[in-house]
Amino acid sequence: DAGVIQSPRHEVTEMGQEVTLRCKPISGHDYLFWYRQTMMRGLELLIYFNNNVPIDDSGMPEDRFSAKMPNASFSTLKIQPSEPRDSAVYFCASGLAGGGAYEQYFGPGTRLTVT
Amino acid sequence: RKEVEQDPGPFNVPEGATVAFNCTYSNSASQSFFWYRQDCRKEPKLLMSVYSSGNEDGRFTAQLNRASQYISLLIRDSKLSDSATYLCVVNLHGGSQGNLIFGKGTKLSVKP
Numbered sequence: 001d002a003g004v005i006q007s008p009r010h011e012v013t014e015m016g017q018e019v020t021l022r023c024k025p026i027s028g029h030d031y032l033f034w035y036r037q038t039m040m041r042g043l044e045l046l047i048y049f050n051n052n053v054p055i056d057d058s059g060m061p062e063d064r065f066s067a068k069m070p071n072a073s074f075s076t077l078k079i080q081p082s083e084p085r086d087s088a089v090y091f092c093a094s095g096l097a098g099g100g101a102y103e104q105y106f107g108p109g110t111r112l113t114v115t
Numbered sequence: 116r117k118e119v120e121q122d123p124g125p126f127n128v129p130e131g132a133t134v135a136f137n138c139t140y141s142n143s144a145s146q147s148f149f150w151y152r153q154d155c156r157k158e159p160k161l162l163m164s165v166y167s168s169g170n171e172d173g174r175f176t177a178q179l180n181r182a183s184q185y186i187s188l189l190i191r192d193s194k195l196s197d198s199a200t201y202l203c204v205v206n207l208h209g210g211s212q213g214n215l216i217f218g219k220g221t222k223l224s225v226k227p
Contacts, residue, residue, distance in 0.1 A: 041219075042217060042218065042219035042220065043159070043202070043217040045215070091158055091159075103161045104161070104215065106158035106159050106160065107158060108157070108158055109158055
């Protein structure tokens with residue numbers, strides 16, 4: 001079975017532009033997570049969904065960030081307008097509920113550079 | 116105080132050495148604990164869960180000390196392929212996947 005799929009793998013954009021990151025979770029997983037990783041701050045949870053419903057978006061830095069999950073097999077993270085401080089690796093992860101099974105399966109990440 | 120703290124390293128060890136990493140967490144109500152491994156420019160992957168009684172998986176041993184709020188990972192007979200960053204992960208409240216807090220990681224470099 002395919003793992004978590006993210007696109008694009010690399011994105012270079014100019015400040016002020018809109019950026020859309022995409023994620024396809026593992027089929028059958030009911031949790032989906034968006035993380036951001038930087039050297040300074042490590043891995044930070046931005047938002048997560050359970051059964052396509054946003055549960056906790058307290059990690060979203062500000063209103064410039066938005067995430068959607070229109071169905072069980074697709075999610076987007078949008079940054080509008082982008083700023084240089086948004087440069088980071090953005091990971092999507094998915095997982096299953098219940099039984100204390102907290103393994104999260106990460107996608108390969110999108111490396112975003114905002115100039 | 117940070118929620119999950121780790122020594123960033125790097126730990127530079129020769130092949131065959133035994134190396135130990137520690138991690139401390141601030142919330143005494145934390146329910147469950149894990150070690151993830153992240154290779155350079157790759158995604159994190161679950162290495163092992165950490166149980167109260169301690170647990171072993173081959174060359175890897177994880178231990179939890181709830182009283183002192185720290186978690187450890189011991190790697191015996193280290194291999195070149197063990198070179199990676201090891202992330203300590205704490206589930207704050209239990210019952211939900213969404214409460215995982217990741218440490219910044221400890222970098223291990225195993226040399227020939």
